[in-house]
Amino acid sequence: MHTLEFENVTKSYGHEVVIDDLTFTVQPGRVTGFLGPNGAGKSTAMKVLLDLASADQGRATIGGRRYRETTDPARSVGVVLEPNAFHPGRSGRNHLRVLADGAGIDAARIEEMLESVGLTHAADRHVGGYSLGMRQRLGLAAALLGDPPVLVLDEPGNGLDPQGIRWLRDLLRERAAAGGTVFMSSHILAEVEHLADEIVVLSHGRLVTTGTLAELQQSGTSVRTAAAEPLTQLLTAAGATVHSGAEGELVVRGIGIAEVGDRACAAGIALHELSPRAGSLEELFLDWTSIDPHPDDTTGTTMTTEPERQARTL
Amino acid sequence: MTTRRGLVRGEIRKLTTTKLPWGFLAAIVVIAGLDAAIVAFATDMDGSKAFVATAADQQSLMAFASNAMIGASLFGAIAVAREYGHHTVVPMFLTSPDRTRAVLAQLAAVLMGGALLAFLGQALVVTGVALALPSTDHGFLLSGGDLVRLFAATTFAGAIGAGFGAGLAALIRNTGGAVTTAFLVLFVIPPLAAQMFSEAGSWIPNALFAVISGVSADVSLWAALLTVGAWAVVPAAAGLVAVQRRDVV
Numbered sequence A: 001m002h003t004l005e006f007e008n009v010t011k012s013y014g015h016e017v018v019i020d021d022l023t024f025t026v027q028p029g030r031v032t033g034f035l036g037p038n039g040a041g042k043s044t045a046m047k048v049l050l051d052l053a054s055a056d057q058g059r060a061t062i063g064g065r066r067y068r069e070t071t072d073p074a075r076s077v078g079v080v081l082e083p084n085a086f087h088p089g090r091s092g093r094n095h096l097r098v099l100a101d102g103a104g105i106d107a108a109r110i111e112e113m114l115e116s117v118g119l120t121h122a123a124d125r126h127v128g129g130y131s132l133g134m135r136q137r138l139g140l141a142a143a144l145l146g147d148p149p150v151l152v153l154d155e156p157g158n159g160l161d162p163q164g165i166r167w168l169r170d171l172l173r174e175r176a177a178a179g180g181t182v183f184m185s186s187h188i189l190a191e192v193e194h195l196a197d198e199i200v201v202l203s204h205g206r207l208v209t210t211g212t213l214a215e216l217q218q219s220g221t222s223v224r225t226a227a228a229e230p231l232t233q234l235l236t237a238a239g240a241t242v243h244s245g246a247e248g249e250l251v252v253r254g255i256g257i258a259e260v261g262d263r264a265c266a267a268g269i270a271l272h273e274l275s276p277r278a279g280s281l282e283e284l285f286l287d288w289t290s291i292d293p294h295p296d297d298t299t300g301t302t303m304t305t306e307p308e309r310q311a312r313t314l
Numbered sequence B: 001m002t003t004r005r006g007l008v009r010g011e012i013r014k015l016t017t018t019k020l021p022w023g024f025l026a027a028i029v030v031i032a033g034l035d036a037a038i039v040a041f042a043t044d045m046d047g048s049k050a051f052v053a054t055a056a057d058q059q060s061l062m063a064f065a066s067n068a069m070i071g072a073s074l075f076g077a078i079a080v081a082r083e084y085g086h087h088t089v090v091p092m093f094l095t096s097p098d099r100t101r102a103v104l105a106q107l108a109a110v111l112m113g114g115a116l117l118a119f120l121g122q123a124l125v126v127t128g129v130a131l132a133l134p135s136t137d138h139g140f141l142l143s144g145g146d147l148v149r150l151f152a153a154t155t156f157a158g159a160i161g162a163g164f165g166a167g168l169a170a171l172i173r174n175t176g177g178a179v180t181t182a183f184l185v186l187f188v189i190p191p192l193a194a195q196m197f198s199e200a201g202s203w204i205p206n207a208l209f210a211v212i213s214g215v216s217a218d219v220s221l222w223a224a225l226l227t228v229g230a231w232a233v234v235p236a237a238a239g240l241v242a243v244q245r246r247d248v249v
Helices: A042-049 A092-103 A108-116 A132-144 A162-177 A189-195 A213-217 A228-237 A257-266 A281-289 A306-312 B004-016 B020-041 B055-062 B065-085 B089-095 B099-135 B144-172 B175-196 B198-203 B205-212 B221-245
Strands: A004-013 A016-026 A031-035 A057-062 A077-080 A150-154 A181-185 A198-203 A206-212 A220-225 A241-244 A250-253 A271-277
Touching: A004 A042, A016 A042, A016 A057, A016 A198, A016 A206, A031 A042, A031 A162, A031 A189, A042 A057, A042 A150, A042 A181, A077 A132, A092 A108, A092 A132, A092 B004, A092 B089, A108 A132, A132 A150, A132 A162, A162 A181, A162 A189, A189 A281, A198 A213, A198 A281, A206 A213, A206 A281, A213 A281, A220 A228, A220 A257, A228 A241, A228 A250, A228 A257, A241 A281, A250 A281, A257 A271, B004 B020, B004 B099, B020 B055, B020 B065, B020 B099, B055 B099, B055 B144, B065 B089, B065 B099, B065 B144, B065 B175, B065 B205, B065 B221, B089 B099, B099 B144, B099 B221, B144 B175, B144 B205, B144 B221, B175 B198, B175 B205, B198 B205, B205 B221
Parallel strands: A031 A181, A031 A198, A077 A150, A150 A181
Antiparallel strands: A004 A016, A004 A057, A198 A206, A220 A250, A220 A271, A241 A250
């Protein structure tokens, strides 16, 4: 089985810590979305996984092995990483031929992949004349050339038209259903919401949360009280994120529903409603990534969702 | 399965599927044309064609090795540095995470490309001169042995130059920087060194390739071959080490 594992991975460039003690697992048979704001460290984490960048500490493995130990990389891991990793003066077909030569893949597979991504008509044109979507399709064709069981994709939906997005969604679902490991970063939250079984969220290089999307979406609490302000302060100090909902209720994430009730009770705050609340991925994402991932020790304001606790104890 | 042979084939395909080699070939055609024009139309101060009167003169005129090294160094520098510029180094190292193997395959392809371009350049120069000589009172005087030596020296120079440029590019990872450095190291530093230290004059690429081409005998052939070889080996080895240690960003 091809599980991807990050174990205490830390990576710095100069004095800037880009990834900080990152630990999580990506399971086969699932589509795992990798989320985070720009500069959160997603691409760097993928580069560490693929041995394009070396970790300062920790290790990232694919099926228990470093990428560089993979004997047949093209048939093991398909990668879309750099959106423009093509020579603009080379044709799409020749780009794939170069990769197929290096990986010892039969030339017939090139035509198959061009057909599959809908690029046959443009295969002999220079990549420099391709649109972003066409380059993305070519990148996907390259990733799938060796029919690998693991896919590591950085923003694979970028520039794709709705048909392309649909095709990609079906493809990734199919791969995961066949037992493959699909690990993809994306900024298109609605797409991730449709596609991902699990998500991993980074912010400022640190793991914010990870878990099953369905569970995480249920992890909020809706609270009604006359003492909204003191309760907000109380829960925020306990590490929760609190914001006002559309109907004047407080939406609390980061601590469990029981803890919300217990803390309010201990503080003598009367609650008029305390109920579980589902949230959209966008709402959750904004909550997760608005948390300061480097809290100073005195305030202790850290995100402490159950999935995160689980992740940190891996 | 990723094999050395497959990697080299892929690298050769990279070189042959862009306009880069055609650009260099066009430059070589121009140089060969200029050589032919010189033979056909230029004269010595006294109005004679004494500069092509003897076999040694003709061999000196047709010796292309030094130019081949400079041209091939630019070819090697551009071929490798553009991999970083276009980020095609990412799929290269994904296909072969063993970077030593990937870089050696790339070097092998670039060396072959440089050698082939140099060989073609020498062939065009010889052909141009041979075609121009009938317009003078002198015939083509080079023996088969002379020609073999010229071609061998130039092909070797092409490979060395390409290795030198490729090594610099792997270190610098920027096309402009690699080309400028190759140009400075081959064009500016050797004459300066020769001016500052008179004995250095025999060890600069121009002088060494004159020895290898059979045009001069300032140093022994083996010493010239080894010294010229070092021009490629040192930057290529440094590039290889740098590639191992650096992140691909």
